[in-house]
Amino acid sequence: MKISTKGRYGLTIMIALAKNHGDQKPLSLKSIARDHDLSEHYLEQLIPPLRNAGLVKSVRGAHGGYLLTKSPEQMTAGDIIRILEGPIMIVEGMEEEEPAKKELWLRVRDAVRDVLDTTTLKDLASFNDDPHQEGYMFYI
Template sequence: MKISTKGRYGLTIMIELSKKYGKGPTSLKSIARENDLSEHYLEQLASPLRNAGLIKSIRGAYGGYMLAREPKEITAGDIIRVLEGPITPVEGIEDEEPAKQALWIRVRDAVKDVLDTTTLEDLASHNNDEPQESYMFYI
């Protein structure tokens, strides 16, 4: 399973909104500028997030976007499913032999578990100054 820029940038939007939760609306322009991303692309991602009830838009001169629920109530899985679709490591696992099918189900369930137990609150509170381990995923 490979997360595209839709999922990655969607998570960026949501993490930034989480950091500013309770402080009023935040513009996509400011999120784009702070993260060196395309404002136009972020606007395209905001629509499905809004339609899914994860964010709400506020119109006007001081408008922007806000989380529709508390950061602890929104998971990374909620966001990825809206922007990327179902979480599946391979297509057509029902056609695989039982041993392979069991493996792909375990992989899917492990990924789902991580995404569904990681909240925006967790992601927003992560200290960016801490060194990160580097992981390479090759099969």
């Protein structure tokens, strides 16, 4: 499965809106595009499916833009990816695979779904990309 720019940029929009969520002031696509060096025109194409799915709402006017319809902890990366990319599938035609390979693809698909469905917008918005921040410590 390859996540296209639709999914990646859609997550960018939603993370920006999640970071802005407490302000209750709409965030414009122009500012998101500028802050992330993306095409505003392309972001405009991604908003309708997110709005139709009820994840964002638009506010008209000079200071208009977009707001989340729910709190960031109530939306997952999986919700957004499915809206913009469709169902999460690792391999097409899995039904025709031999049992061992089919089992592998199902396990990979389930693992990807689990990560996407347990990662909330709040998690993504609060991620600190400070290079000095300590990461996870793994002991073997």
